[in-house]
Amino acid sequence: xxxxxxxxxxxxxxxxxxxxxxxxxxxxxxxxxxxxxxxxxxxxxxxxxxxxxxxxxxxxxxxxxxxxxxxxxxxxxxxxxxxxxxxxxxxxxxxxxxxxxxxxxxxxxxxxxxxxxxxxxxxxxxxxxxxxxxxxxxxxxxxxxxxxxxxxxxxxxxxxxxxxxxxxxxxxxxxxxxxxxxxxxxxxxxxxxxxxxxxxxxxxxxxxxxxxxxxxxxxxxxxxxxxxxxxxxxxxxxxxxxxxxxxxxxxxxxxxxxxxxxxxxxxxxxxxxxxxxxxxxxxxxxxxxxxxxxxxxxxxx
Numbered sequence: 001x002x003x004x005x006x007x008x009x010x011x012x013x014x015x016x017x018x019x020x021x022x023x024x025x026x027x028x029x030x031x032x033x034x035x036x037x038x039x040x041x042x043x044x045x046x047x048x049x050x051x052x053x054x055x056x057x058x059x060x061x062x063x064x065x066x067x068x069x070x071x072x073x074x075x076x077x078x079x080x081x082x083x084x085x086x087x088x089x090x091x092x093x094x095x096x097x098x099x100x101x102x103x104x105x106x107x108x109x110x111x112x113x114x115x116x117x118x119x120x121x122x123x124x125x126x127x128x129x130x131x132x133x134x135x136x137x138x139x140x141x142x143x144x145x146x147x148x149x150x151x152x153x154x155x156x157x158x159x160x161x162x163x164x165x166x167x168x169x170x171x172x173x174x175x176x177x178x179x180x181x182x183x184x185x186x187x188x189x190x191x192x193x194x195x196x197x198x199x200x201x202x203x204x205x206x207x208x209x210x211x212x213x214x215x216x217x218x219x220x221x222x223x224x225x226x227x228x229x230x231x232x233x234x235x236x237x238x239x240x241x242x243x244x245x246x247x248x249x250x251x252x253x254x255x256x257x258x259x260x261x262x263x264x265x266x267x268x269x270x271x272x273x274x275x276x277x278x279x280x281x282x283x284x285x286x287x288x289x290x291x292x293x294x295x296x297x298x299x300x301x
Contacts, residue, residue, distance in 0.1 A: 001080060003136030006047075006106040007163035009080045010138065011187040011208035013046030014226040016215035017054035019264045020068055022275035028064055032273040034075035036216075039272070043219040046209075047080040048072065049108055051099075054213050054263055057084035057110060059278040062095050066102040073103040082138070086110035089125045093132045106136040108166065111145035119151045130159040138164030140191060141175075149177050156185050166191040170198070172205045179206030193259040194252065196225055196245050200237070203229065213259070214248065217266030218296065247295050251288060257281040265292055 001009070018040060021033035040048060050072035051057045051065045060068065065084065072081045083099035085092050085107045096107055109129055117125070122145060130137045139155075139162070141147050146169060155162050165182075166189040167175050179188050190202035190210030199210050215222040221244060228236045252258045260277060265284045267274040269292060276283050284292065 001105040003106070003161040003163050006080060006082070006136040007187045009047045010164050010189065013044060013209060014215065014223060015047050015049065015189065015209060015211040016040065016045050016222070017049040017052040017211055017213060018072070019216055019267050019274050020051060020055040020060065021273065022278065024275070026278060028067055029273070029275060030067070030071040032275070033068070034071050036267060036272045036274065037072050037075040040215065040219060041076045041079045043215070043223055045079060045215060047082055048076060049082045049084060049211065051084040052108055053084070053110065054216065054260055055084060056260060056278055056281070057086060059281070062091055065095055066098040069099045069102040069104050080105040082106040082108050084108055084110055085129065087113050089128050092125070092129050096129050096133045100133045100135050104135060106138065106163070107133065108138050108140055110140050111143040114144065116144050119148055122147060123151050123155055126155055126162065127159065130161050134161065136161050136163035138166055138187070138189065140166045140168060142168030142191065149181060152178055153182055156182060163187060164189060167207070168192055172201055175207070176205045194245065194249055197241065197249065199229055213263045214266070216263050217270045243298065244295065251291055251295065254288065255282070258284070262292060265289055266296065269293055269296055
């Protein structure tokens with residue numbers, strides 16, 4: 001897909017990040033992964049981010065990421081696949097080139113590794129990745145990669161395949177400056193963990209949509225929440241928040257890393273052989289799995 005077509009897909013509906021399936025030895029398991037992606041593609045998400053944050057990109061090797069993208073493309077039908085990309089600039093450029101060869105429709109550039117960086121360095125990092133590929137690139141404003149308005153505006157002027165801005169910082173005031181001053185040059189995506197809790201505030205700040213992690217295991221509910229939010233049906237949204245999302249958040253917050261581990265557990269509960277999370281993450285305990293089963297069961301009633 002050309003960059004502008006990907007931009008249109010990103011801002012036209014709900015987005016999600018499939019978990020990455022691993023076998024008992026911890027290796028990437030393409031067949032279970034494809035089965036899950038095929039299931040998700042039957043629901044109206046406008047794009048899927050493969051090997052992203054919920055997909056444990058941080059635990060994948062650069063060589064594994066294109067394998068995940070190829071599997072996702074084989075299973076996703078007409079749903080665009082956006083590839084996770086990250087680490088230091090040289091590694092990120094290599095990943096970007098390989099996922100483009102693997103068929104990725106676009107790239108989500110996750111924060112670089114560990115150290116803080118000045119705005120000039122962040123700009124150089126984005127510039128190197130965008131100039132290495134022809135597909136559209138979305139930057140992820142989170143952690144050590146915090147972009148100021150002037151930096152984003154300058155990159156937009158020089159990089160036609162920079163098509164999106166995803167925020168995981170929660171600094172809505174600064175984000176509103178970016179959306180108001182840059183306008184529709186970019187697609188704007190909400191990216192705080194369990195995005196539904198913050199979706200109303202992000203939409204008010206000019207963001208087009210958000211990525212739903214729980215879409216991995218309760219896609220029908222995730223789509224309903226998105227549709228009701230877009231329709232301004234606040235009462236029903238609050239019911240879903242109270243009945244499902246706040247109990248899920250209480251479980252998610254029991255241990256660091258459960259924002260990913262609990263999603264993968266939900267996928268396993270729904271019958272997909274997603275395997276365990278890789279270290280340094282840990283899986284839910286048996287007790288916590290029972291709690292999650294109850295939360296999912298309540299959603300179905």
